[in-house]
Amino acid sequence: MTSNPARPEGCTNFKLRQLMRSVGQHYDAAMQRAGLKSTQYSLLSHILKLGPIQPNVLARSMRMDASTLTRNLRPLADAGWIVIGAGTNDRSRSISITELGRQKREEAQHHWKQAQETLNRTLGVERVIALHALIDDSLDLLSTLDTKTEE
Secondary structure, three states: OOOOOOOOOOOHHHHHHHHHHHHHHHHHHHHHOOOOOHHHHHHHHHHHHHOOEOHHHHHHHOOOOHHHHHHHHHHHHHOOOEEEEEOOOOOOEEEEEOHHHHHHHHHHHHHHHHHHHHHHHHHOHHHHHHHHHHHHHHHHHHOOOOOOOOO
C-alpha cells in the first residue's frame, strides 16, 4: 500500500488574496484615520528609513514594479510629503521625505501600532511571528523563480 502525501487543497493564490484583503482592510481602516492608505504609510516609512533613495532601489526593496511605484508616489508628492528630485546624474531621480511627510508618517504610526496590536491579539503573537517567518522564507524561495519564462 502506498501512501499519498498531503497536498494543498484549493488555489494558493486565491487563499493568499483572501488573507491580504482581510488584513489590508484592517490596516486601511486604521490608516484612514490619518488620511492615508496603508500603501502610502509603507512608502513613507521606507523612504524615511532608506532615503534619499532612487526609485528603482525603492521598488526593489519593496518588491514592487516600477510603474506601480511611480503611480503610488504621485499622491505623496502632490501632498508635499515627498520630493522627487534629480539624482546623482542627469538620468537618475532621488526620492526624499519632507518635514510634512515626517509629520504625517508620525501621525499615522500611532494608528499603525494600534492596527498591529489588534492583529497580534486576534491572531496571537506566536501565529504572527510564524506567519512573518513563513512569508519571509516563501519570498526568498520565490525570488529564485523566473516568472517570465514559466508557462
